[in-house]
Amino acid sequence: MTTQSEPGHGRPDPSLSAIMSERRQLINLAYRLLGSVAEAEDVVQETYTRWYAMSRQQQEAIESPGGWLTTVASRICLDLLGSARARRERYVGEWIPEPLPDRTEWINGRSAGTTADPADRVTLDESVTMAFLVVLESMTPAERVAFILHEVFRYSFAEVAEIVGRTPAACRQLASSARRRIRAAQAPAAPAARQAGLVRDFKQAWEAKDIDALVGLLDPGATMIADGGGLVSAVLRPIEGGEQIARYMLDIAGRAPNLTILERTVNGQPGLVAQHNGVTVTVAAFDVAGDRIKHIWAVRNPDKLRPWTVGPQH
Numbered sequence: 001m002t003t004q005s006e007p008g009h010g011r012p013d014p015s016l017s018a019i020m021s022e023r024r025q026l027i028n029l030a031y032r033l034l035g036s037v038a039e040a041e042d043v044v045q046e047t048y049t050r051w052y053a054m055s056r057q058q059q060e061a062i063e064s065p066g067g068w069l070t071t072v073a074s075r076i077c078l079d080l081l082g083s084a085r086a087r088r089e090r091y092v093g094e095w096i097p098e099p100l101p102d103r104t105e106w107i108n109g110r111s112a113g114t115t116a117d118p119a120d121r122v123t124l125d126e127s128v129t130m131a132f133l134v135v136l137e138s139m140t141p142a143e144r145v146a147f148i149l150h151e152v153f154r155y156s157f158a159e160v161a162e163i164v165g166r167t168p169a170a171c172r173q174l175a176s177s178a179r180r181r182i183r184a185a186q187a188p189a190a191p192a193a194r195q196a197g198l199v200r201d202f203k204q205a206w207e208a209k210d211i212d213a214l215v216g217l218l219d220p221g222a223t224m225i226a227d228g229g230g231l232v233s234a235v236l237r238p239i240e241g242g243e244q245i246a247r248y249m250l251d252i253a254g255r256a257p258n259l260t261i262l263e264r265t266v267n268g269q270p271g272l273v274a275q276h277n278g279v280t281v282t283v284a285a286f287d288v289a290g291d292r293i294k295h296i297w298a299v300r301n302p303d304k305l306r307p308w309t310v311g312p313q314h
Helices: 016-020 023-034 037-052 056-060 065-090 130-137 141-152 157-164 168-185 192-207 211-217 242-255
Strands: 218-227 259-266 269-276 279-289 292-299
Touching: 016 065, 023 037, 023 065, 023 141, 037 065, 065 141, 065 157, 130 141, 130 168, 130 279, 130 292, 141 157, 141 168, 157 168, 192 211, 192 242, 192 259, 192 269, 192 279, 192 292, 211 218, 211 242, 218 242, 259 279
Parallel strands: 218 292
Antiparallel strands: 259 269, 269 279, 279 292
16 A cells, blocks of 8 residues: 555665654544544554554565554544444534644643644644534544545545455445535635634624624524533534524623633634633634635533643734
């Protein structure tokens, strides 16, 4: 199997640096498959544990260490996606993928408190927008793995088949089905400047408690979903309708008068971060269709906000 970054350039004696150079791609793959930085890091750690559990002779017999690592990580993710469905059914309220800061704002939230290594950062592109990740959540595990490996990481269907344990033709069908889901769910993206302007206007209207301005910025059929994970207060079901969302936002503003609202990049797109006494309590991602906000995803679960715990205050 080939990868975009073949470690060791085909040499049979992979050095530590060559093996570890695959870490960034593995983190990128696992985050897109699982929607969680913490779970992605666990997957990559388990993948390396399995590599180093082999003898040197076994390692040297592997023609493409990068391909081996990707295969193992993908299969671990496939297993996790299967069990995730049961976990999500027990989850309190709505489950939203873990939001990612822009790399200039990234602070690694692991308990060790160490500064994030550049290899830990997830590359931000259209395949990590919140809207995209939410559609991925609606796919079967096999669809999701086949689609991400083929469409995002450019693996051939023969290579995907080897990873997911199906025929190349079946993998082609899985990816095709996944593509249809993406097309059906996603409106054409608004220009970045337009998105940023709408999110900024939303912030200002929210701070001013201007319900008419909020309603005007929201699509009449807009949806807002919040994720508190049962750990903090959050609405347990989606809020439907622009006016209902506007009223809910004003209710929050009234109950939490000391919130500081900051414009931030969330999963590569304009978003908002709410801080209380310097601590991030909500990260909001937006989906814009035309000149209106169509979806808002508000992540409040503190376990998902660790990378946002400390950040620049500009």
